[in-house]
Amino acid sequence: xxxxxxxxxxxxxxxxALCLIGYQYLNPEPIKQTTNPVQSGETEIDQAEYAKxxxxxxDWQKKYEELESKHEKAAQKDQxxxxxxxxxxxxxxxxxxxxxxxxxxxxxxxxxxxxxxxxNDYLEAKELQTKIRTGTFEVTKEMSYHDVxxxxxxxx
Numbered sequence: 001x002x003x004x005x006x007x008x009x010x011x012x013x014x015x016x017a018l019c020l021i022g023y024q025y026l027n028p029e030p031i032k033q034t035t036n037p038v039q040s041g042e043t044e045i046d047q048a049e050y051a052k053x054x055x056x057x058x059d060w061q062k063k064y065e066e067l068e069s070k071h072e073k074a075a076q077k078d079q080x081x082x083x084x085x086x087x088x089x090x091x092x093x094x095x096x097x098x099x100x101x102x103x104x105x106x107x108x109x110x111x112x113x114x115x116x117x118x119x120n121d122y123l124e125a126k127e128l129q130t131k132i133r134t135g136t137f138e139v140t141k142e143m144s145y146h147d148v149x150x151x152x153x154x155x156x
Contacts, residue, residue, distance in 0.1 A: 100129040
């Protein structure tokens, strides 16, 4: 595109913008008339009905606040109970001759681990099955497989 073509396009855009401005200036938008709310479908209520509705609102707000406080108390109880359960430590005894599968089952029964087969597979993958020591160990529910394995093999 040459200089003349570019100037032609620019001139066309300028003229169209001026036409739009002139049209807008000569034909302003008409002012919209507001309608009466009663005519548009809304209803008027008297003071007695309004007071009654306000009382209902207050009653519902009180009920909501009561339910909310009950819910918060229940949530706090649940959190407290969960915190107690997680922080509990267990004394776990491994006797001579116990297999890693038996140990995994006992840990699952105590609630320290979720899945005994997964823990046994973890011990096998890390080649820790033969390194488990006999004795009494302290474990918690919040321990990972790695942490429990370290405690049982005394690799801490």
